[in-house]
Amino acid sequence: MTAQATNSDASQERVGLLRVLGPVHVWALGVGIVLVGEFMGWNFSVGKGGAFGALIACWVIGLLYTCVAMIDSEVTSTVAAAGGQYAQAKHIMGPLMAFNVGLYLVMAYTMLEAADALIVGDLLAILAGQSGYDALDPRPFVVLIIALLALLNYRGVFMTLSLNFVITAAAFVSILILFIGVKPWQPGAILQHQGLLTELPYGWIGVIASFQFGIWYYLGIEGTCQAAEEVRSPSRSLPLGTMTGIMTLLIAATLTWYVCSGLLPWQYLGQATVPLYDASRMTGSLMLQIFLFVGTMFAATASANGCINDASRAWFSMGRDRYMPQWFGAVHPVYRTPYRSILILIPIAVSFAFTGLLDQVITFSILSGLLGYTFMPINMILFRRKWPLGTIRRGYVHPFHPLPAIVLMALCVTTFFATYLGFGTQLLAMMIFYIVASLWFVLHRYKFVRRADQFTMNWPKPLGY
Amino acid sequence: MANKYEPPTQSGLGQIFDSVFLLALVYIALFIPLVLGLTGAGGTDNMPEVVNWETLEQNPVMQAQWEKLGYTPETAAELITHRFDYTIDPFMLILTGVVILGYFIFMVKASDKEYRDVIREKFDS
Numbered sequence: 262m263t264a265q266a267t268n269s270d271a272s273q274e275r276v277g278l279l280r281v282l283g284p285v286h287v288w289a290l291g292v293g294i295v296l297v298g299e300f301m302g303w304n305f306s307v308g309k310g311g312a313f314g315a316l317i318a319c320w321v322i323g324l325l326y327t328c329v330a331m332i333d334s335e336v337t338s339t340v341a342a343a344g345g346q347y348a349q350a351k352h353i354m355g356p357l358m359a360f361n362v363g364l365y366l367v368m369a370y371t372m373l374e375a376a377d378a379l380i381v382g383d384l385l386a387i388l389a390g391q392s393g394y395d396a397l398d399p400r401p402f403v404v405l406i407i408a409l410l411a412l413l414n415y416r417g418v419f420m421t422l423s424l425n426f427v428i429t430a431a432a433f434v435s436i437l438i439l440f441i442g443v444k445p446w447q448p449g450a451i452l453q454h455q456g457l458l459t460e461l462p463y464g465w466i467g468v469i470a471s472f473q474f475g476i477w478y479y480l481g482i483e484g485t486c487q488a489a490e491e492v493r494s495p496s497r498s499l500p501l502g503t504m505t506g507i508m509t510l511l512i513a514a515t516l517t518w519y520v521c522s523g524l525l526p527w528q529y530l531g532q533a534t535v536p537l538y539d540a541s542r543m544t545g546s547l548m549l550q551i552f553l554f555v556g557t558m559f560a561a562t563a564s565a566n567g568c569i570n571d572a573s574r575a576w577f578s579m580g581r582d583r584y585m586p587q588w589f590g591a592v593h594p595v596y597r598t599p600y601r602s603i604l605i606l607i608p609i610a611v612s613f614a615f616t617g618l619l620d621q622v623i624t625f626s627i628l629s630g631l632l633g634y635t636f637m638p639i640n641m642i643l644f645r646r647k648w649p650l651g652t653i654r655r656g657y658v659h660p661f662h663p664l665p666a667i668v669l670m671a672l673c674v675t676t677f678f679a680t681y682l683g684f685g686t687q688l689l690a691m692m693i694f695y696i697v698a699s700l701w702f703v704l705h706r707y708k709f710v711r712r713a714d715q716f717t718m719n720w721p722k723p724l725g726y
Numbered sequence: 727m728a729n730k731y732e733p734p735t736q737s738g739l740g741q742i743f744d745s746v747f748l749l750a751l752v753y754i755a756l757f758i759p760l761v762l763g764l765t766g767a768g769g770t771d772n773m774p775e776v777v778n779w780e781t782l783e784q785n786p787v788m789q790a791q792w793e794k795l796g797y798t799p800e801t802a803a804e805l806i807t808h809r810f811d812y813t814i815d816p817f818m819l820i821l822t823g824v825v826i827l828g829y830f831i832f833m834v835k836a837s838d839k840e841y842r843d844v845i846r847e848k849f850d851s
Contacts, residue, residue: 309810355841358833456787466812526788528806529795543794583733585748586741605745609752613760621766625756639834681822683810687765692825694755699829701747703836712731713847726845 282422282492287502289426290567292509294373294481296432297564299510299517300537300557301380302477302623308531309683310471311462312522318468318475319514321672326479328669329634330507331659332641333483338656339644340718346483346633346640347578351715353644356584358636359715360702361695363579365633370572371606372626373481375613377565378403379622382614383534384557403614406565407607414569414603417596425566428559433513435556439541440516442549443523451544452523459527472672472679473627478514480630481564481571482506534619569603569610576602583709584702624684628691631680635673638666647723730851731843768811777803 282290306315336349347366350359382399389397413421443451461467482503492498521536524543533539541553577599580589593600613622642663650658659665680688736744759765774781778799779789784806792802 350837354834355837355839355844357840358837361833453787453791456785457791463810463812467810470810470812524791525795526784526791526806528808529792529797529802532805539795543791583736586736586744588738588741588745605749609749612753612757616757616760618760618766621760624765635830639830677822677826681819682812682814683767683769684765685818685822686759688822689825690755690759690765692822692829694751696825696829696832697751697755698748699833699836701751706744707840709733709736711733712843713851715844716848722845722849726842726849 280493284498284501285426286422287498288506289422289429291482291503291506293425293429293563294567295510296429297377297560298477299513300560301535304530304533304536305620306471306474307527310467312458312527314461314468314471316518318471319478322475325672328665331665332637334657335659352718353640356710356715357702360584362636363575365629366575367572369626369629370568371609372622374565374568374610376622377561378407378614379619380561381406400615404611407610410566410569411603411607415600425563429563432556432560435552436513436516438552439549440520443520454523470679470682472676476627479510572606573599573602624687631676638670641666653720730847770809770811772807782806
C-alpha cells in the first residue's frame with residue numbers, strides 16, 4: 262500500500278493492521294513494557310523517601326492505577342475504536358486534547374524505550390567491569406538493541422509480541438527464583454530487614470516526593486489498549502490480558518521491594534541502576550546472579566520491544582488522522598506494520614539513551630504518563646455529562662462516580678508536587694514542550710484535519726452541542 | 727446545515743518541515759536541557775570531617791552489605807551523605823502550578839472549540 266492510498270479519503274478502503282493477537286499477547290505487551298520497572302527505576306523512590314517511603318508510594322500509586330483502571334474500563338468498553346485513550350479523547354474532548362494524548366503516549370513509551378536500552382548497555386558494562394574490563398563503552402550496545410528491536414517490529418507484530426511473551430515470562434520467573442533463593446522463611450539468614458530498614462530519612466515530605474518514581478511500578482500497563490486494532494477479540498482479550506497483567510505486576514512489585522530492601526542499604530538502593538541484579542550479587546550465589554542478569558536483560562528487551570510497538574502505533578494513528586504528517590499513516594505493503602512511524606522514533610530513543618541519565622530519562626516518561634492520567638478524570642466527567650447513563654450502551658459502568666475521578670485528580674496533583682520536589686526544572690521543560698506542541702497544532706496543524714472523521718462512534722449528539 | 731470542511735492537501739515539503747519541527751522541538755525543549763545539566767535533582771551533602779562507618783551512621787549489618795558491594799567508608803561516603811533538597815521556593819511552586827493549570831485550561835477550552843466543529847459537521851451536515 263502506498264502513502265497516497267493511505268492518505269486518501271476515509272471513505273476509501275484502507276489496508277488495516279493484522280488481527281492476530283490473543284489475551285496472551287495483550288498480557289505480554291502490558292507486562293512486558295512494565296515489568297522492567299521492577300528491575301530498575303522503582304528504586305529511585307527509595308532515594309527520594311527511604312525504603313518505607315517507597316513501599317507507601319507503591320500502595321498509594323496502586324490506588325491511582327485502580328482509579329485509572331475503573332475509569333478506563335468504562336470509557337474503553339464504550340469507545341470501541343482503536344487507539345485507546347487517544348480515541349477516547351477524540352470522541353469526548355476534541356482534536357487538540359487527542360493530539361496531546363497521542364503525544365503523551367509517544368513520549369512516555371519512547372523515553373521508556375531509551376531507559377531500557379540504557380539499562381542493557383549499563384548492565385553489559387557492569388558485567389565487563391566484574392570480569393576485569395572497566396572500559397566497555399555501552400553505547401554501541403544501545404544502538405544495537407534499538408536497531409534489532411526496530412527491525413523486529415518493522416517485520417511484523419505477531420513475531421514481535423510472541424517473542425515478548427517468552428522473554429517476559431522468563432524475566433518474571435527470575436524474580437520468583439530470586440525470592441525463593443533468598444529464603445524469606447528464614448529472616449536474618451540472607452535477608453537483613455531488621456538491620457537495614459530505617460526511619461523515614463526525609464519525614465513525610467520524602468514519602469510524597471517518592472510518589473514520582475512510585476509511578477514506575479505500573480507505568481504503561483494501560484498501553485494494552487494500543488493493540489486493540491490488532492487483537493482478534495478485543496472485548497475478551499483486552500480486559501483479560503490487562504487484569505492478569507496488573508495482578509502479575511502487583512506480585513512482582515511486592516516481591517521486588519521485599520528482596521531489595523532486605524539486601525541493600527537504602528542509600529545504595531536509592532541510586533542503583535540495576536537493583537535486582539545487585540540484590541542477586543549480595544546472595545553470593547553465582548546461579549542467582551546469572552538468573553537475574555538474564556532476567557534484567559530480558560525485561561529491558563521486552564519492554565523496549567513493547568514500547569517500539571506502542572509508540573509507533575500512537576504516532577501512526579495520529580498520522581492517519583492527519584494530526585501528524587499523513588506520510589506516517591502508511592502501512593507496510595508486505596509486513597502490514599506502521600514502518601515509517603517505527604523508524605522516525607529511533608533517533609529520539611538512541612539520543613536520550615546516550616545521555617546515561619537514567620533517572621531523568623525515566624522522569625520524562627513518568628511526566629508524560631502523569632499528564633495522561635490527569636486527562637482521564639476530566640475526560641470521565643465530560644463523558645458522563647455529554648452522554649448520561651442510559652443514553653448510549655456502555656460495556657461497563659464503573660461505580661461511585663465521580664469519586665474515582667476526584668481521587669485520581671487529587672493523586673495526580675500530589676504526584677506533580679512530588680516531581681516538583683527535586684525535579685522541578687524538568688517538569689517545567691516538559692510542560693514547555695507540550696505547550697509549544699499544542700500551539701503548533703492549534704495554529705498550524707489543525708487545518709489539515711478532517712472534522713467529521715474525528716467522530717466515528719454511532720452515538721447520538723452529545724448534550725450541550 | 728453545516729458545510730463540510732475540506733482540508734488542504736499538504737505538500738511533501740510541508741510534511742518534511744512538520745516532521746523536522748517536531749523532532750527539533752523534542753531536542754530543544756527536552757534533550758538540550760538534559761545534556762547541559764539544567765535538569766535533574768538538586769541536593770546537599772553533609773560529609774563528616776572524619777569518614778568511617780560510625781560517623782556515616784552505618785550499623786554492622788549495613789557495613790557488611792556495603793563491603794559486600796565492594797565499598798569502603800571513603801567510597802560510600804558520598805552516596806550515604808547525599809540528600810535531596812526539598813526546600814520549597816514559593817515563586818517556583820506557584821509558577822509551576824500556574825503553568826500546569828493554564829495548560830489544562832487552554833487544552834479544555836481550545837479542544838472544545840474544535841470539538842464543536844467536529845460535532846457540527848458530523849451531526850448537522
